[in-house]
Amino acid sequence: MSQAPASTATFRVGTRGSALAVTQTTTVAEALAAASGHPYELVRVKTEGDVTSGPLSQLGGTGVFAAALRLALLEGECDVAVHSLKDLPSAQPQGLVIAATPARVDVRDALCARDGLTLAALPPGAKVGTGSPRRGAQLLAARPDLQIVDIRGNVGTRLGRVAGKAPAADDGGVGRGVQGDLDAVVLAAAGLARLGFEEHITEYLDPAVMLPAPGQGALAVECRPETAADGVIAGALAALDDLPTRLAVTAERALLSRLEAGCAAPVGALASLQNGGLRLEAVVCSTDGTRLLRRSLAGEATAGAAAGLGVRLAEQLLADGAAELAALAGH
Incomplete structure (x- = not known):
């Protein structure tokens, strides 16, 4: 045959x-x-x-x-x-x-709020849903008056938690049962774009306000x-x-690894190619948002140097008290 x-x-x-x-x-x-x-x-x-x-x-x-x-x-x-x-x-x-x-797409987090509201325009004490301690901490750093509500479920279920929004039919059963009880939720802009849900975004959160998770997008x-x-x-x-993406995420993930922090830790990081080099910015937060350590470092834009850049910035954060701030494992 x-x-x-x-x-x-x-x-x-x-x-x-x-x-x-x-x-x-x-x-x-x-x-x-x-x-x-x-x-x-x-x-x-x-x-x-x-x-x-x-x-x-x-x-x-x-x-x-x-x-x-x-x-x-x-x-x-x-x-x-x-x-x-x-x-x-x-x-x-x-x-x-x-x-x-x-190739990486949008790295930012996105606010999806009722009535087209932005983060600054949310009323005092507004309820904002997220399953991420990183997002919750940075939201509280920007708006200490907010009530952060831990939520689960796929994108459609989470959007359905926002007052006035119907859930999209993309959830698999996790997180169902509560609808319309929040003023806003925060989700990754990349995921919303991949699903064609950009119309739900009321504000793209600048990395200066909210650094994304390592590898986001x-x-x-x-x-x-x-x-x-x-x-x-x-x-x-x-x-x-995609080489620029691999260099950036290698640096971000090396930082996460050296901090011995998991995906759920209140740690944000973003690397980008700038002026022929690689620049890495990171933040470590207390979960209540009252204390943030934000540092940046630049290095060579090569595969060999990217991981080293992440490790060096993590060492700087640890020297400045990151482990005590975020109760990082292993430190």
Whole structure:
């Protein structure tokens, strides 16, 4: 029997089941298919973060959305997995590599408020929903009078918590039951844009007010090393990797790793290419927003220097009291 042409080999892409995850995974899968000439199949994987209703900060620290996808990769259930990089633990597990970081999109957080309100225009004592201690702390730093409400659920469910907004049909059951009880929620601008929900945004929060999570706005395409080295989509993975994005997120994640802080820690970081170099800015907050340490550092824009930049800025933050401020693990 003659073998089928190599171009018919299908690669399998692991994804969470939420509308946002499927949307961003499909975008990556189609780019890989176009570049490689191979068709793809989506493999939906249910994760602990999708089925547990408690606060994210109490769901085992880091990686609650990534662990099941990584296990599926290691066990050969899929060939690549697509993660939101901000949800990915900074420690890379043995047997897996981040083969591509596609070009980053909007890094900012976005306020979605009732009646078109901005952060400054929210009434005193307004209730603002977020599942992120980083967002909550920086909101309180800007507006100490706000009431921060811990919320869960996918993007549509969270939007439905805002007074006057109907929930979009993208949630998988987590966080349902309460609607219209908040004045605003804060979500990643990138996720809202990927879902076509920009009309809900009443203000894009400048990084000067709210530094994003390390890796926010970026995706990570993870796989086994042999897939990246000589698999049918190896060349496509290499072509999809965006160097400026990889440099920036490498610095941000190195800072997070040195601080021994997880995805839920009140830590923000943003690196960018400026004047031929790489500049990294970071903030560590007390969860009540009363104290913030904000520092920046510049270095060379090379793969070898990016991680070192993150470590050096983390060391500066630790020397200035970051561990006591945010009760960082391991310090």
